[in-house]
Amino acid sequence: MTQTVDGRARATRPPVPRLVPLTGALAVFILLCGLGIWQVQRLAWKTGLIATVEARLAAAPVPAPGPDAWPELTQAEAEYRRVTVSGRYRPESDRLVKAVTARGPGFWVMTPLDTDRGWQLLINRGFVPDSARRPQDRDLPANDVTISGLLRMSQPGGGFLRANDAAAGRWYSRDTAAMAADLGLGPVAPYFIDAEAGPDADALPIGGLTVVSFRNSHLVYAVTWFSLAALWAGWLIYLWRRGDGGRPGASQDI
Incomplete structure (x- = not known):
């Protein structure tokens, strides 16, 4: 397509259906929100794991499970x-x-x-x-x-x-x-x-070195993804109001 500006013919891009860029933009927004929701779910799982491990560490020791109990043992039920x-x-x-x-x-x-x-x-x-x-x-x-x-x-x-x-x-x-x-x-x-560690902390082999602390940064990750989703949505609204039809990076034709 061409249009005349100051007596000169200039090529213009054919109009892009607004549904195409809008669909892509919404897909990115949904993806960012989905990642945030996934981190919230991971946060709940990690918080539960930490609480479970702390409770097990505070409990009195019990006899080690024998052969009759082995088929039923799972990591979630027995670990730590x-x-x-x-x-x-x-x-x-x-x-x-x-x-x-x-x-x-x-x-x-x-x-x-x-x-x-x-x-x-x-x-x-x-x-x-x-x-x-x-x-x-x-x-x-x-x-x-x-x-x-x-x-x-x-x-x-x-x-x-x-x-x-x-x-x-x-x-x-x-x-x-x-x-x-x-x-x-x-x-x-x-x-x-x-x-467990023995009475002599330096005697080999050294017991009691099991790592029982778990990094829990899922809240930070969730906030990050939701913030990116909000920024993305704000940018799209700005472009839409400016008249770009929701096409990121688009510019108005002269």
């Missing part, structure tokens, strides 16, 4: 419960799992325990630094012990982009079933216990 169990560690059966803790990089020491109730589970006895990975660097009680700590569900597969390799002795997650198979054990609990 304080439990206790008695038995005897299996000698020369530690498995080291890569870890990064408040004490720096190193390993979790996972050791199977033959319980006095006739079944087996793995205990995360605590953390050792890279410089203390030899068996002689950490004591293993030879007598019966009673362990108190936090119930943690098995972590199958491995870590981020790194799979467990039992044959090479490389472990990146605390996979109880894979470790039991590597050790030639029978069925073990589908969870392990993070042992």
Whole structure:
């Protein structure tokens, strides 16, 4: 299309149906609002998780669940419960799992325990630094012990982009079933216990390093997305009133 301005012909763009840019603008607005609503939902979930974990940490320890309860255990129902169990560690059966803790990089020491109730589970006895990975660097009680700590569900597969390799002795997650198979054990609990800190806070392995604080920034994220949605809506209203027909970035034809 052309129109004459001061006697000169100038090309003009054909009119764009107003419904097309309006639909796209509304889709962006709905997306921003949807992201804000999702963060509100995440906020409710994270707040509930924190309250649940705090309540479980404050509760008295209970006996570790036995085989009859294993099929019903779920992460949501059981994780971070304080439990206790008695038995005897299996000698020369530690498995080291890569870890990064408040004490720096190193390993979790996972050791199977033959319980006095006739079944087996793995205990995360605590953390050792890279410089203390030899068996002689950490004591293993030879007598019966009673362990108190936090119930943690098995972590199958491995870590981020790194799979467990039992044959090479490389472990990146605390996979109880894979470790039991590597050790030639029978069925073990589908969870392990993070042992509490011992009386000597510096004795290896160091227990009680379970991270039980959870970052909760979902409110900030929700406010951010809703603010962007409001700004987007305000910008569209401004363009509409200016006469651009709701087309972001459009300019009036001369």
